[in-house]
Amino acid sequence: MTYRRASKRPHLNNTDRFLFVWLYRVGRPKVSMELRTLIGEMSRANRLWGAPRIHGELLKLGFEVAQSTVARYMCRRFGAPSQGxxxxxxxxxxxxxxxxxxxxxxxxxxxxxxxxxxxxxxxxxxxxxxxxxxxxxxxxxxxxxxxxxxxxxxxxxxxxxxxxxxxxxxxxxxxxxxxxxxxxxx
The missing domain is CATH 3.30.420.10 (Ribonuclease H-like superfamily/Ribonuclease H)
Structure with missing residues (x-):
């Protein structure tokens, strides 16, 4: 026994495909360049602050951003964090x-x-x-x-x-x- 569609699939032209691609965006929204520089400045100015602290401060300022995103855009510190x-x-x-x-x-x-x-x-x-x-x-x-x-x-x-x-x-x-x-x- 086979099932058949009552109506046929609609055929899409290139304009329809472009519209669906434009509307269908995968992943998180992009982080603006201003927010990236703000995260970098905060991490350079406050060396003892980690990603959770900067994330909390950004939430207080009204920026909705994930803690993992904050950790990604923090400035990298080279060298051992404490004395050897x-x-x-x-x-x-x-x-x-x-x-x-x-x-x-x-x-x-x-x-x-x-x-x-x-x-x-x-x-x-x-x-x-x-x-x-x-x-x-x-x-x-x-x-x-x-x-x-x-x-x-x-x-x-x-x-x-x-x-x-x-x-x-x-x-x-x-x-x-x-x-x-x-x-x-x-």
Whole structure:
């Protein structure tokens, strides 16, 4: 069984096709050049503003534009947005201390653990301790003995060893030292 049209399809001439093409526009409306320059000026004048903030300000001014469009027409910033690790170390070298816990095998095939504390500014050994059983309490006591009174550094760099524990982190916070663990598996 086949279905047939009751009436035939109308034939379109070139004028009709041009009219349909002109009326049928796909996508979002074009963004005016004035709005593009305004978005660029706002992003250059306010470096800390991102696309959501500029989008909100444009909505307050009465411009109906999508946030993705604002992000597309913002001026591009080259370079890292924040300081890198090398810059951080050079800027704060006098206030940085590194701590590490490593293994010392003995002649009798026993294992001892050595804790080393170094100052980065002058590459100075602050303290070291040796034990056969490192605990978080022992490590936090070593930190307290290494930095008495108000000689504590600003930052402490350490690895993500499980032996440091929450007691050690709380002791650092109490002394006013900011903990900076390094990346895992580095």
């Amino acid at each position: 690790w090398r810059t951080f170390l050079s800027n704060h070298a006098d206030g940085i201390v590194a701590i590490d816990l490593f293994i010392l095998p003995t002649v009798a095939f026993q294992i001892l653990y050595c804790l080393v504390i170094l100052r980065h500014g002058r590459r100075f050994w602050v303290s070291f301790g040796v034990t056969s059983n490192p605990t978080a309490e022992w490590i936090s006591r070593q930190i307290t003995e290494a930095f008495p009174w108000d000689h504590a550094p600003q930052y402490l760099i350490r690895d993500r060893d499980g032996s440091y524990g929450s007691v050690f982190v709380r002791r650092l916070c109490a002394m006013g030292i900011r903990d900076r663990p390094i990346a895992p598996r580095s």
